[in-house]
Amino acid sequence: MSASGVDAPASPPALHVLLARKLRSYDSLSEPEIGALQQTIEGAKSFAAGQDLVSEGDRPGYSSVLIEGWAGRSKTLANGARQITSIHIPGDFVDLHGFLLHKMDHSVVALSPCRIAKISHEKLRWISEEFPHLTRLLWLNTLVDAGIHRNEIVGMGRLPAAGHLAQLICELYERLRAVDLASGYAFEFPLSQAVLADALGLSPVHVNRTIRELRERNLISLRARTLKILDWDKLVTFSQFDPTYLSQFQEPR
Amino acid sequence: MSASGVDAPASPPALHVLLARKLRSYDSLSEPEIGALQQTIEGAKSFAAGQDLVSEGDRPGYSSVLIEGWAGRSKTLANGARQITSIHIPGDFVDLHGFLLHKMDHSVVALSPCRIAKISHEKLRWISEEFPHLTRLLWLNTLVDAGIHRNEIVGMGRLPAAGHLAQLICELYERLRAVDLASGYAFEFPLSQAVLADALGLSPVHVNRTIRELRERNLISLRARTLKILDWDKLVTFSQFDPTYLSQFQEPR
DNA sequence: CGAGGTCTTGAAGACGATCAACAAACGTGG
DNA sequence: CCACGTTTGTTGATCGTCTTCAAGACCTCG
Numbered sequence: 001m002s003a004s005g006v007d008a009p010a011s012p013p014a015l016h017v018l019l020a021r022k023l024r025s026y027d028s029l030s031e032p033e034i035g036a037l038q039q040t041i042e043g044a045k046s047f048a049a050g051q052d053l054v055s056e057g058d059r060p061g062y063s064s065v066l067i068e069g070w071a072g073r074s075k076t077l078a079n080g081a082r083q084i085t086s087i088h089i090p091g092d093f094v095d096l097h098g099f100l101l102h103k104m105d106h107s108v109v110a111l112s113p114c115r116i117a118k119i120s121h122e123k124l125r126w127i128s129e130e131f132p133h134l135t136r137l138l139w140l141n142t143l144v145d146a147g148i149h150r151n152e153i154v155g156m157g158r159l160p161a162a163g164h165l166a167q168l169i170c171e172l173y174e175r176l177r178a179v180d181l182a183s184g185y186a187f188e189f190p191l192s193q194a195v196l197a198d199a200l201g202l203s204p205v206h207v208n209r210t211i212r213e214l215r216e217r218n219l220i221s222l223r224a225r226t227l228k229i230l231d232w233d234k235l236v237t238f239s240q241f242d243p244t245y246l247s248q249f250q251e252p253r
Numbered sequence: 254m255s256a257s258g259v260d261a262p263a264s265p266p267a268l269h270v271l272l273a274r275k276l277r278s279y280d281s282l283s284e285p286e287i288g289a290l291q292q293t294i295e296g297a298k299s300f301a302a303g304q305d306l307v308s309e310g311d312r313p314g315y316s317s318v319l320i321e322g323w324a325g326r327s328k329t330l331a332n333g334a335r336q337i338t339s340i341h342i343p344g345d346f347v348d349l350h351g352f353l354l355h356k357m358d359h360s361v362v363a364l365s366p367c368r369i370a371k372i373s374h375e376k377l378r379w380i381s382e383e384f385p386h387l388t389r390l391l392w393l394n395t396l397v398d399a400g401i402h403r404n405e406i407v408g409m410g411r412l413p414a415a416g417h418l419a420q421l422i423c424e425l426y427e428r429l430r431a432v433d434l435a436s437g438y439a440f441e442f443p444l445s446q447a448v449l450a451d452a453l454g455l456s457p458v459h460v461n462r463t464i465r466e467l468r469e470r471n472l473i474s475l476r477a478r479t480l481k482i483l484d485w486d487k488l489v490t491f492s493q494f495d496p497t498y499l500s501q502f503q504e505p506r
Numbered sequence: 507c508g509a510g511g512t513c514t515t516g517a518a519g520a521c522g523a524t525c526a527a528c529a530a531a532c533g534t535g536g
Numbered sequence: 537c538c539a540c541g542t543t544t545g546t547t548g549a550t551c552g553t554c555t556t557c558a559a560g561a562c563c564t565c566g
Contacts, residue, residue: 057497075407078493083410085403097400100393100506105400105498128389132382139392140353142399147350147358149402150338154328156409157336157454161522192544201410203523208546210522224531240331244310245358253353414554445512456555461514477563 018091018179019065023137025178027253033134040123047110049190054095054108062118063096069114070190072199075106084199086148087111087172087191091179096142099124112190136253147245156201159239161210162217164200166239169220173229174243189227271344271432272318276390278431280506286387293376300363302443307348307361315371316349322367323443325452328359337452339401340364340425340444344432349395352377365443389506400498409454412492414463417453419492422473426482427496442480 020034029037044067047053053071054060071094072084085106088094094108099121128135151171155164172189176182193211197204214220219235221228229235273287282290297320300306306324307313324347325337338359341347347361352374381388404424408417425442429435446464450457467473472488474481482488 073403075403077407077411081411083407085406097396100389101396101400101498101500102504102506103497103500105495106403129385132385132388135385135388136353136381139388139395142392142396143350143354146395146399146402147354149399149406150326150328150359152406153338153402153409153454154330154336156406158330158334193546194544201406204544205524205546206522212546242358244356245354247354247356251355253355447512457512458514458556459554462554465514 018067019093021179022091023134023141025248025250026137026140027133027250029134029137033131036127036131036134040119040127042118042120044115044117047114047116049110049112049114051110052107053110053114053116054098054104056104056107058098058104059102060095060098060104061122062120063098063124064094064108064116064118066090066092066094067115067117070111071114072109072111072195073106074109074198082198083201084109084111084195086145086152087168087199089172089175089179090181093138093141096124096138097145111195133253140247140253144245144247147247151245161200161202161206162213163239165196165207165210166214166219166235167241168200169214169227169229170236170239170241171243171246173232174246174248178246178248185229185232187227188225189222190225271320272346274432275344276387276394278501278503279390279393280386280503282387282390286384289380289384289387293372293380295371295373297368297370300367300369302363302365302367304363305360306363306367306369307351307357309357309360311351311357312355313348313351313357314375315373316351316377317347317361317369317371319343319345319347320368320370323364324367325362325364325448326359327362327451335451336454337362337364337448339398339405340421340452342425342429342432343434346391346394349377349391350398364448386506393500393506397498397500400500404498414453414455414459415466416492418449418460418463419467419472419488420494421453422467422480422482423489423492423494424496424499426485427499427501431499431501438482438485440480441478442475443478 019037020029023029042062053064056075066088068090071088071092073086073088073094074082074084076082094116095104098104124138127138148171151167155167159167173182173185173187176187181187191199193207194204197207200207202210211222215222217238218230219238220230235241272290273282276282295315306317309328319341321343324341326339326341326347327335327337329335347369348357351357377391380391401424404420408420412420426435426438426440429440434440444452446460447457450460453460455463464475468475470491471483472491473483488494
């Protein structure tokens with residue numbers, strides 16, 4: 001992992017800090033709730049880019065939180081085509097839904113070198129029995145995922161490629177900022193154009209041309225795995241991005 | 254769950270029956286849980302096709318369960334284009350996520366004449382404090398919605414129009430069967446081609462041609478708002494439909 | 507029976523896919 | 537540190553799917 005020009009923290013924060021920060025963006029946490037989270041954490045595990053953290057059809061006994069790196073939820077079709085349904089960044093619970101869904105309806109794949117920590121489903125069940133408020137925040141976390149999915153559907157169905165890509169960039173920026181992984185309007189962007197194509201439902205060639213369009217419009221720069229948003233307001237207007245669905249505002253829940 | 258093979262019931266079932274049936278497809282319910290559901294029900298309300306049950310930006314104090322008719326979650330863009338992110342049928346909680354999201358990130362629109370019942374968020378909170386197992390089933394209900402969204406993303410991103418439509422038909426059939434709204438392989442299908450276009454992210458003209466393709470392949474017939482699946486196995490193969498994500502099997506949750 | 511919505515079809519055009527070739531960047535071992 | 541192979545990015549040409557525009561048929565319901 002390279003030391004980049006972007007000001008990533010010297011060492012990644014502990015899981016419960018990362019997770020607590022995320023849940024706190026929805027509502028404040030009590031001491032016992034933080035303690036409960038802390039207790040549930042199990043050891044970290046590393047994955048190389050391209051590896052499956054979880055595979056379609058699995059029935060994992062735990063859920064995983066990303067500590068470092070990016071991951072994606074992906075489905076692969078008979079002809080080998082892959083669709084990434086959502087992209088995940090540090091602090092994201094990549095398969096919290098596995099707790100109740102049991103059988104995974106998709107894979108979770110490392111899109112860059114990743115480190116995760118686990119929370120057993122047994123302990124999640126304990127939380128759901130003993131900590132209703134914390135449970136609601138975990139539930140909310142999965143509801144935000146669903147909101148991300150809905151936005152993706154709108155992007156795929158009704159936006160042209162450039163608008164769709166711009167929207168994804170806006171969303172990732174807001175989410176990265178919420179976990180302190182952006183410096184100014186720049187952030188590390190570890191995805192190849194081929195991966196981006198699988199996320200957007202486009203061909204790699206067209207992703208290349210779509211990025212060029214955003215460059216030529218002076219909306220972004222992307223080079224050496226660093227993405228810079230050159231004009232946030234114009235990018236938001238261009239993509240019709242509305243961050244409501246991310247629910248990044250504290251309210252009693 | 255054995256299909257009775259009979260026509261739709263003469264009068265629609267009471268809300269708590271419909272909802273209990275749905276949640277029971279995930280796991281069995283205790284008497285107190287059924288009692289709790291029963292207590293939370295508030296009066297029914299009717300909507301004409303095209304009306305909003307809930308509008309984007311609303312902060313409703315209750316969530317709605319469809320008793321009769323079809324509804325859709327929809328977002329509208331600046332140019333007036335509409336994208337329906339999911340279609341809902343009787344027994345579906347159309348905006349359970351509003352309980353924790355608070356501000357609606359999309360509208361819910363009646364796609365046919367609808368009747369709904371309400372459950373106040375206050376009572377949902379009470380359930381989440383007092384009935385952890387029932388809460389997990391409600392949570393699961395929203396997770397299945399997210400799975401439906403993910404499947405839609407795959408359909409939009411990586412399937413041709415005909416495959417995508419076929420997939421949607423397979424999904425709707427399975428969901429309708431689960432609430433006894435299919436007789437054999439036929440069911441009432443109240444959507445116009447224009448509405449279907451907004452759900453699939455296509456133009457109405459192309460939806461027309463796509464339906465024709467499925468007809469010509471002898472996969473479906475669609476006439477007088479009645480859809481018949483002529484060859485289930487071929488339709489499943491053609492659309493690569495895999496119902497895992499619907500989680501319609503009982504397990505301890 | 508008329509009117510509006512819905513369905514159907516044709517023709518032309520746009521957006522994105524595919525195929526092919528090459529350039530640039532990266533990483534690994536010598 | 538350079539050489540070399542592999543992955544990633546870039547560009548052009550052609551093709552196909554889906555969109556748009558337009559017109560007419562059909563259906564449904566007052």
